[in-house]
Amino acid sequence: MAIESIKDKTAIVGIGVIDFSTNIGRSEWYSACQCIKLAADDAGLNIYDIDGMVKNIDDGPDPSYVQKGLGIDNLTYHSESHWGTSAMMNAVQGVASGSCNYCVYYQAAHRVSGPEKSISDYRVAREVKDDSLDMIRYDFFSPFGLIGQPGYVAMMYRRYMHETGITPEQLGWIPVVDSENAAKNPNAIFFDKPITIDDYMKSKVIADPIRELDCAPKVDGAIAIIVTTPEKAKSMKQKPVIISSNAAGMAPEGQFHTSYTRDVITELPEMKNMGDELFRIAGIGPKDIKLAMLDDTFTPYVPLQLEALGFCGKGEGAAFIEGGERIRVGGELPINPDGGLIGQGRFDTTRIVEAVRQIRGTSTNQVAGADTILVASGAGGPADGLILRKA
Amino acid sequence: MAEYVQGIPIMRPYIDQDNQGYWDAVKNHKLVFQHCSKCDKYHHPPRPMCPSCHSQDTLEWKESSGKGIIYSFVMFTTNKMAYPAFKLPYAVVLVEMEEGVRITANTHEIEPDEVQVGLPVEVMFEELPDGQTLYRFKKREA
Amino acid sequence: MTVEYNPDQKIPHPAMWGVLYKSSTPFWEGVKNKKIMLQKCKSCGNLLNPPRPMCPKxxxxxxxWITAKGTxxxxxxVTFNEAPHPAFKAPYAAVLVELDEGPRIVSNMVDVKPEDLEIGxxxxxxxxxxxxxxxxxxxRKAG
Structure with missing residues (x-):
């Protein structure tokens, strides 16, 4: 409860996004170097001014590799985090504490081409780690064929349908609106044109009740985000985006997409804890949020996030999204105007990038007056998020 | 020196998109180094960006003279730390090449007491029993 | 319907995957003896499944360890229309059963078609x- 001190202490001044692909043909190492260079260009920053580097452990080569390409004299701060976009918290803390001046958070992950196209020891480390995760967490599910994230989420979703009456005809509005938004976003590679709710209902049910269109596809991508202080940001190239608050959340009995031991499995208590903290630090409430960037890796989590973050009451998420009117650009609470992960592929940092573009006023699907934005990541697991605002 | 014990796999380099040109050349008994045509600088190991100018499209492969001097070395004499595919003793040398980059490899027909810092060496190639090609260093006239 | 397996594929195996997680050994030993064993906290009586090295209460x-009634x-x-692992023949269902003692357990049904399943x-x-x-x-269906 002591992190009020981070309120308005940091700002995002640069974003670098490579062209996403499903077959990128280069290494994650290459993409990591490339996106950082793009972000420095966007910020108008000399690469050698970067003195902090953070990332999520699973995504891309570590700073010592990236450093072989960037050749920075001294990184005074480097650190790795685990889930969602939680490395953003490392960047914010690093800058707010004075450990570094310009911290880059990069996520370079070729989830289609695979890490095998990248450097060897890092690839091995990742494979071994994934296996050991399975050993610890999924022993009690795999022998029964409950395997893979869509199935894990389906178990929760079935119960959510039972408890609240949410239907596929309602949930389908998430991929429908995502597809509409993605069609307007040249960076979104998955929908050239929008789909309809009929298209959704006809789409393949892979782990009943989860459809293929409920799952964000894998993608090859790389994104870098540069954080500094609002004071330094004032004299920089881009209009700064102030980080009003930043928080993470965990809750008892949590397990990635499989928190089945909780009394109630159809809530996201991590997200609620994170959201409460975000609003407390920023000193605002859900009503002040003009746009929400929510985690749509699996669509059932979107109505659950609306409930957990206080945008609607418990069990009201389905009604909120039905028909899409309230969540489209121009609606009561636009969600993911970039097309979300359903439209762009599974890549969490896209949410921060779109929030930055919206506040700068440079989105391809601009929300009028988008001066206060909530970004949420890590649905179904440890959550993290940001409230970003115009300077 | 550096003879192999039969039946124990020799570790292979992991070939990826950033170092493929290097290992392709080794297969053809050539030693190449990554060179930035813009900065006229060599880098090793290969990487996806020139650390001097941050260019990603000016990197090329240039053939090495193959000549260098031993910059430092390790002599493996007991099986405590040695990889079991090698017969003891064996040396791993860090060679500073004429191009300025340093690479590690084993030696060829250099007695353990002859391996020393400053010894002029040149590259040679060898087909290993498992089908891979590797390079080593032998003595040369200074 | 009962889950059918492809005979040439290895079914994901807890004993193989669980070597590092010693807390679960009594559970799987119990299963071999045709019992569902539940971990019970000696201090507060909390029942835990899956097992773990510390009581979160x-x-x-x-x-x-106590023996569950099995009801x-x-x-x-979840009904898998596509098998995420080659050992399983789709379609098949994975069920989450709430035991009468409280803990929940993932399993499969014997002799019940996925379309006949219902919560409760x-x-x-x-x-x-x-x-x-x-x-x-x-x-299987009780009674």
Whole structure:
């Protein structure tokens, strides 16, 4: 409860996004170097001014590799985090504490081409780690064929349908609106044109009740985000985006997409804890949020996030999204105007990038007056998020 | 020196998109180094960006003279730390090449007491029993 | 319907995957003896499944094992129309059963088609030797 001190202490001044692909043909190492260079260009920053580097452990080569390409004299701060976009918290803390001046958070992950196209020891480390995760967490599910994230989420979703009456005809509005938004976003590679709710209902049910269109596809991508202080940001190239608050959340009995031991499995208590903290630090409430960037890796989590973050009451998420009117650009609470992960592929940092573009006023699907934005990541697991605002 | 014990796999380099040109050349008994045509600088190991100018499209492969001097070395004499595919003793040398980059490899027909810092060496190639090609260093006239 | 396996594929195996997680050994030993064993906290009596090295209610690390009655109700389920692992023949369902003692357990149904499943259905455990070295607890309709 002591992190009020981070309120308005940091700002995002640069974003670098490579062209996403499903077959990128280069290494994650290459993409990591490339996106950082793009972000420095966007910020108008000399690469050698970067003195902090953070990332999520699973995504891309570590700073010592990236450093072989960037050749920075001294990184005074480097650190790795685990889930969602939680490395953003490392960047914010690093800058707010004075450990570094310009911290880059990069996520370079070729989830289609695979890490095998990248450097060897890092690839091995990742494979071994994934296996050991399975050993610890999924022993009690795999022998029964409950395997893979869509199935894990389906178990929760079935119960959510039972408890609240949410239907596929309602949930389908998430991929429908995502597809509409993605069609307007040249960076979104998955929908050239929008789909309809009929298209959704006809789409393949892979782990009943989860459809293929409920799952964000894998993608090859790389994104870098540069954080500094609002004071330094004032004299920089881009209009700064102030980080009003930043928080993470965990809750008892949590397990990635499989928190089945909780009394109630159809809530996201991590997200609620994170959201409460975000609003407390920023000193605002859900009503002040003009746009929400929510985690749509699996669509059932979107109505659950609306409930957990206080945008609607418990069990009201389905009604909120039905028909899409309230969540489209121009609606009561636009969600993911970039097309979300359903439209762009599974890549969490896209949410921060779109929030930055919206506040700068440079989105391809601009929300009028988008001066206060909530970004949420890590649905179904440890959550993290940001409230970003115009300077 | 550096003879192999039969039946124990020799570790292979992991070939990826950033170092493929290097290992392709080794297969053809050539030693190449990554060179930035813009900065006229060599880098090793290969990487996806020139650390001097941050260019990603000016990197090329240039053939090495193959000549260098031993910059430092390790002599493996007991099986405590040695990889079991090698017969003891064996040396791993860090060679500073004429191009300025340093690479590690084993030696060829250099007695353990002859391996020393400053010894002029040149590259040679060898087909290993498992089908891979590797390079080593032998003595040369200074 | 009962889950059918492809005979040439190895079913994901807890004993193989669980070597690092010693807390679960009594559970799987119990299954071999056709019992569902539940971890019980010696300090506060909390029942835990899956097992773990510390009770999250009282932080005690002392525990004992009790035998569950093996009866419960379906809490949720998933029907796999495509098999995410080659050992399983789709379609099949994975069920989440809430045992009468409280803890929930993931399993499969025996002799119940996925379309006949419903939340709240009363079930009871049965044990199936699915491979030479693997017994799994499964459930059938009670009564």
């Amino acid at each position: 009282c932080q005690s690390q002392e525990n004992e 419960g109700k379906i809490y949720s389920w 259905m009363a079930v009871e455990v049965t044990f199936e030797d699915v491979a030479e070295d693997l017994t799994l607890p499964k459930f």
